[in-house]
Amino acid sequence: xxxxxxxxxxxxxxxxxxxxxxxxxxxxxxxxxxxxxxxxxxxxxxxxxxxxxxxxxxxxxxxxxxxxxxxxxxxxxxxxxxxxxxxxxxxxxxxxxxxxxxxxxxxxxxxxxxxxxxxxxxxxxxxxxxxxxxxxxxxxxxxxxxxxxxxxxxxxxxxxxxxxxxxxxxxxxxxxx
Amino acid sequence: xxxxxxxxxxxxxxxxxxxxxxxxxxxxxxxxxxxxxxxxxxxxxxxxxxxxxxxxxxxxxxxxxxxxxxxxxxxxxxxxxxxxxxxxxxxxxxxxxxxxxxxxxxxxxxxxxxxxxxxxxxxxxxxxxxxxxxxxxxxxxxxx
Numbered sequence: 001x002x003x004x005x006x007x008x009x010x011x012x013x014x015x016x017x018x019x020x021x022x023x024x025x026x027x028x029x030x031x032x033x034x035x036x037x038x039x040x041x042x043x044x045x046x047x048x049x050x051x052x053x054x055x056x057x058x059x060x061x062x063x064x065x066x067x068x069x070x071x072x073x074x075x076x077x078x079x080x081x082x083x084x085x086x087x088x089x090x091x092x093x094x095x096x097x098x099x100x101x102x103x104x105x106x107x108x109x110x111x112x113x114x115x116x117x118x119x120x121x122x123x124x125x126x127x128x129x130x131x132x133x134x135x136x137x138x139x140x141x142x143x144x145x146x147x148x149x150x151x152x153x154x155x156x157x158x159x160x161x162x163x164x165x166x167x168x169x170x171x172x173x174x175x176x177x
Numbered sequence: 178x179x180x181x182x183x184x185x186x187x188x189x190x191x192x193x194x195x196x197x198x199x200x201x202x203x204x205x206x207x208x209x210x211x212x213x214x215x216x217x218x219x220x221x222x223x224x225x226x227x228x229x230x231x232x233x234x235x236x237x238x239x240x241x242x243x244x245x246x247x248x249x250x251x252x253x254x255x256x257x258x259x260x261x262x263x264x265x266x267x268x269x270x271x272x273x274x275x276x277x278x279x280x281x282x283x284x285x286x287x288x289x290x291x292x293x294x295x296x297x298x299x300x301x302x303x304x305x306x307x308x309x310x311x312x313x314x315x316x317x318x319x320x321x
Contacts, residue, residue, distance in 0.1 A: 027216075130234065136214065
């Protein structure tokens with residue numbers, strides 16, 4: 001009896017293992033070690049004004065949605081209307097981190113599609129983006145009032161993700177003192 | 178044809194180092210670090226823009242005389258253990274590191290048990306009829 005039971009048990013266990021692997025989600029998404037850590041200190045020129053800077057201090061004291069984007073980035077166009085809607089409803093302060101772009105291209109992109117950002121930082125050198133652990137565009141971070149990174153999404157924000165995960169998190173963080 | 182056969186080293190600009198030791202360290206580090214974009218390549222082999230940027234970071238840190246642990250720590254702080262091709266031994270990676278040895282030991286144990294069980298099969302006793310038949314056969318043999 002046990003002779004037949006052992007292969008059966010091994011089979012069931014392997015099937016379970018493979019099934020759980022199938023539902024684990026996208027293997028290209030790497031969990032960020034920055035969750036729960038403060039925003040890295042940075043000083044970057046503003047996209048719309050070379051003379052002015054955007055720094056980590058500007059993000060403090062409010063809940064912030066930080067979106068890493070570029071004019072060359074096709075998926076960014078897909079999530080862009082969602083940010084426009086959020087900006088219109090004034091749900092949260094949206095900041096942009098423009099990654100590896102050409103200034104005029106980025107400005108044209110915003111002119112064409114609309115600008116949902118309070119401000120965009122212009123990271124031509126890509127150094128600050130490395131400090132954020134950016135490895136693809138788009139990426140989106142939720143940062144709390146103390147400047148702690150609470151959430152990171154690599155890839156396009158979908159309507160479901162926004163409604164079910166990001167907006168509830170933002171509401172919760174807004175309640176914090 | 179010759180160009181294709183050259184090693185797939187993706188460094189676009191030839192880098193200059195102060196000492197051969199630094200060059201060795203740089204080469205070793207970029208081979209040990211994983212590219213986040215094309216995940217099955219290390220920084221040395223990847224042509225991704227990010228890999229280029231990260232190679233530059235590593236290069237500058239090596240030139241600044243930073244220790245290997247500091248350079249690796251810099252990348253782990255930003256991208257997590259995932260950047261390491263050799264994950265550290267800790268609670269969450271314990272199974273990854275030691276499962277092969279556990280499986281090997283289990284295998285040795287099973288083979289050993291199996292072999293012992295076979296060795297211990299007692300020799301069959303002959304029945305009275307077989308015994309007399311054997312004696313008969315041996316007698317006939319001796320006659321020849």
